[in-house]
Structure formats: structure tokens, C-alpha cells
Amino acid sequence: EPEVTQTPSHQVTQMGQEVILRCVPISNHLYFYWYRQILGQKVEFLVSFYNNEISEKSEIFDDQFSVERPDGSNFTLKIRSTKLEDSAMYFCASLTGEVSGMNTEAFFGQGTRLTVV
């Protein structure tokens, strides 16, 4: 069964450092998302990406965050200068191109646990 793959599974970084979280979405999917979940809290939307550009972003997704799809397969989330409050689980998700179908659940990766120290 196709799956979304995220690497690394766990990353520890020092405050102020740049970090890149990587995701390989399902190959024929066209819509990509990043969500984050601070420990013990709900999952929050960060950004959606379609046709090589951001289609929507939340208030959390400030200038410290960026996304790109550098090679047509990987989908990355970069945090330029990490803060302690960026510590969270980050989930990548992808969705098929059948946007008209509301029952297309987002396929989630297993998550990257980011710890900023």
C-alpha cells in the first residue's frame, strides 16, 4: 500500500539553528500539507502546497517557515531559526488530485518529532 514517508523520525536541534524536515508524498498525489502537533495538543494546519506553490497557510506559518518541492518527489519544510516553541511533531500529508471527492482522506506520514534545545 502506498504511503507517505517522513525523515528523520526524530531530530534534535539547537535553538537558532536551521532545520529541514523531509517528506516523500504518495507519487500520484497533487496536494501536499504540513501539520504540526505540540505535545499533548491538537493537530494544527501549517501550509498547503499545490502546483509548486503555497495555496494556503496558517498564522503559524510565518517568515521563519518555508516549503518547497525541489525535485518533484520530496516535499520539505524548512524552519530557518528554530525556537523552543517549535518543538512539536510535524506531519506531512498528501491528497489525490480528485479534489471534487470529499472522501479523499489525507494520507499522513508517520511524523517527525522535532526537539529544540
Next chain:
Amino acid sequence: AQKITQTQPGMFVQEKEAVTLDCTYDTSDPSYGLFWYKQPSSGEMIFLIYQGSYDQQNATEGRYSLNFQKARKSANLVISASQLGDSAMYFCAMREGRSTGFQKLVFGTGTRLLVSP
């Protein structure tokens, strides 16, 4: 205003019993989808069941069923014949129609289910 409300922070159930996890939602969009995800302690997000706003019948997937009451804006998850492996965090989520963007998911705060022997 909260889009998705899960009022039960924790629920306990004995093995083999049925349990209902509550979810209410708020939207003015006539087209929406409701999802339930399971998050075990390992952290991944596992899709369980989907209900579309226009679906005439309640969704069922194995031991999972969704008690969809559109007028009350509720979409409760029913797990029948609970198993020890059902112990996890459960999130209700909603995806609104395309009028609000590329169908991001909005999550509730979750309910932690503990199944006892």
C-alpha cells in the same frame, strides 16, 4: 469559534464493550467531510472513517461506525467490541468545501481512550 469540539478529554471502557466518542462541528459550508483519526502512542495518524455531508447513511468501517446527526452537527464515533489495541488518542476532523481553500483538515482536541482488560 471552535470548528471541531471534542468534549471528552478521556474515556475508559472495558474490553469487548462498545464506546462512543463525541464530536460536534461548526460550519456554514453545505459541503464538508468529517473524519476520525486514531493516534497511538507511537505518534502516527491512522485514518479510521469518513462521513460526507451529503451521505444519506452513517458510515461504517469494520468495528467503527459514525453516528452522524446533521441537524445537531454531531459526528460521534462508535467503536464496538473494544480491544486493548484500541487504547489511543482519537481525533475528529473536518474538511470544508473548496470555497475555503484546498481542503485542509481542522482537528479537534482529541479524546484519549483507555481500554481495560
